[in-house]
Amino acid sequence: xxxxxxxxxxxxxxxxxxxxxxxxxxxxxxxxxxxxxxxxxxxxxxxxxxxxxxxxxxxxxxxxxxxxxxxxxxxxxxxxxxxxxxxxxxxxxxxxxxxxxxxxxxxxxxxxxxxxxxxxxxxxxxxxxxxxxxxxxxxxxxxxxxxxxxxxxxxxxxxxxxxxxxxxxxxxxxxxxxxxxxxxxxxxxxxxxxxxxxxxxxxxxxxxxxxxxx
Numbered sequence: 595x596x597x598x599x600x601x602x603x604x605x606x607x608x609x610x611x612x613x614x615x616x617x618x619x620x621x622x623x624x625x626x627x628x629x630x631x632x633x634x635x636x637x638x639x640x641x642x643x644x645x646x647x648x649x650x651x652x653x654x655x656x657x658x659x660x661x662x663x664x665x666x667x668x669x670x671x672x673x674x675x676x677x678x679x680x681x682x683x684x685x686x687x688x689x690x691x692x693x694x695x696x697x698x699x700x701x702x703x704x705x706x707x708x709x710x711x712x713x714x715x716x717x718x719x720x721x722x723x724x725x726x727x728x729x730x731x732x733x734x735x736x737x738x739x740x741x742x743x744x745x746x747x748x749x750x751x752x753x754x755x756x757x758x759x760x761x762x763x764x765x766x767x768x769x770x771x772x773x774x775x776x777x778x779x780x781x782x783x784x785x786x787x788x789x790x791x792x793x794x795x796x797x798x799x800x801x802x803x804x805x806x807x808x
Contacts, residue, residue, distance in 0.1 A: 621749070622733060622775070624672070624742040625790060626665065626701040668740060669702040676704070676736045680729070688712070689729055701742060704733055706775075720770035727778055734782035743790035744779070748772035752797040769794025 652660070673695045680686045680693065692712055694705040706714055706729065714726045722730070737744060748768035769792075776792050 621706075621747045622704045622737065622779070623698070623700055623745040623747075624669065624702040624704075624737055624740050625745060626699070626742070666697075669697065672702060672736050672740055675739075676733065679732045679736065683728070683732065685725065685728055686732065689725065692729070700745075702740075704737075706730075706733075715771055715774075718767070720767065720774045722774050722778060730775060730778040731782040734779045734784045737779070738784050738788075742788075744784070744788050745791040746772050746776050746779070746789065746793075747791075747799075748775070748794045749799055750797050764796035765794055767794070768796050 676693070676695065677690070680690050689712060691709050692707055692714065694703075694707060696703050696705075706726075708714055714729075715722060748771040750764040750768050754763070772792050772794050776789055780786050780789070
């Protein structure tokens with residue numbers, strides 16, 4: 595999370611070139627469950643003793659729609675629970691603006707982003723401060739109720755970052771923060787086998803497409 599934070603897409607913020615940190619963003623994705631392929635199959639019918647149709651079995655397209663609706667309802671509930679949990683926690687209420695929840699083709703995305711005066715990580719560090727740990731704990735409690743696999747990605751802005759170690763730049767920083775987010779989610783109760791993927795994306799997927807250094 596450069597100055598953008600974690601989902602957790604740790605989503606980012608702007609840092610100096612000597613920088614301990616570039617903008618950081620972190621993202622956590624609850625992956626959409628596999629859907630049935632809509633094959634346009636002819637509807638099958640159950641027939642009674644006289645050979646007359648009694649009722650039609652649902653087609654694959656009908657099942658697809660039903661599954662999609664159920665998943666949308668589940669995601670909407672998770673989003674509402676997360677927002678309520680943050681609003682009701684005195685220590686987290688001020689961080690409500692650091693959370694962005696939306697839907698993507700891949701599923702439910704929770705982005706933890708830096709805001710002015712509210713960085714999710716110290717500059718140039720993957721050490722998670724206490725307020726970020728509390729936030730991740732709330733996220734863990736919500737996503738743990740979902741059946742979906744989780745992917746976690748760390749992002750930075752396009753400001754060059756020169757870390758203390760030779761060659762340690764935005765790729766390493768975003769990866770380290772994504773891994774720190776995974777550890778905190780698991781330590782807070784999320785089963786480790788729920789995590790499908792953890793990756794650092796550096797500045798390759800900026801929060802603000804038209805201003806990758808912001």
